[in-house]
Amino acid sequence: MRLDKYLANMGFGTRKEVKKLIKNKRVAVNEKIETVDKRQVDEYEDYVTLDGEEVVYQKYFYYMLNKPAGVITATIDDFEPTVLDIFSDQDFRMDLSPVGRLDKDTEGLLIxxxxxxxxxxxLSPKKHIEKEYLVKIDGIMTSEDVRRVASGMQIDGGELCLPAELIIDEVDEENEETTARIxxxxxxxxxxxxxxHTLGKEVMYLQRIRMGQLYLDEQLDLGSYRELSEEEITRLEKR
Structure with a gap:
């Protein structure tokens, strides 16, 4: 890999900006100052430093984001704030993308x-990765609703859904509301x-709380993100 690409990939600026760092003798490879930006380096074997500090190469980055409502699941948009707009300048990378999508008014777990x-x-349909949602519903969910969801129901437009699981957690009879997980x-x-809607009720609030074996961190504030741990990445890769 070219030295300028190595440094740009690690977030030290654009290719043009890191070329200046190299030209100004601020970069060393294997403890020798390097001024040629085209110099080829082995990202796993060579020892690269900037101003004396080691630059450790990391190829892949993984983050858990607790998406807030009002933000769209996209990398860039001319009119709406996107999930990548939440990232700090230090963590933002042009190659980052959300895994799947959440509706603009839906909150919760986004990788x-x-x-x-x-x-x-x-995201592969063949993998059938489970996605679990907390749902607050205007209406009383019933055992018949549980059965219909489990059997693979047909929704508007004639689309047939795969069998899913509806778990009724709490029913508020007085206000005719239900808290459930789907x-x-x-x-x-x-x-x-x-x-x-097909079941005759309406969603008031929706939050994704799990994807595969990864659960939303309850300590992660709405609108915040953090890197995934090695153990969490391993859990995702098991499916």
Whole structure:
């Protein structure tokens, strides 16, 4: 890999900016000052420093984001704030992308990474990766609703959903509201809202709390993100 690309990939500026760092003799390779930006380096064997500080190469980055409502799941948009706008200048990278999507008004777990292979595996319809949502519903969910969801119900437009799991956690009879969890193995457009509407109720609040074996960190504030631990990455890669 070219030295300027190595430094740019590690977030030390654009290719033009890191070329200046190299030209100004601020970069060393294997403890020798390097002024040629085209110099080839081995990202895992060579010892690269900037102003005397080691630059450790990291190919893939994995983040857990607790997405807030009002933010769209996209990398760039001319009119709406995106999930990548939440990232600090230090952590932002042009190659980061969200794994799947959450609706603008939906909150919760979103994985952000530049590992395209992992993203593909998690989104592949053949993998049937479970996604669990906390849902607050205007209406009383019943055992018949549980049965219909489990059997693979048909929603508007004639679309047939795969069998899913509806878990009723709490029913507020007085206000006619239900708190439930729904576990899907697919991701049709506005699927949960459309399923609930087909059952004669409406979604008031929606939050994703799990994807595969990864759960939303309850200590992660809404609108915040953190890097995934090695153990969490391993859990994701198991499916």
């Amino acid at each position: 952000i990474t530049n590992d395209g292979a992992l993203s593909h595996r998690l 576990v899907l193995q697919e991701g049709k457009f506005h699927q949960i809202k459309r399923m609930v």
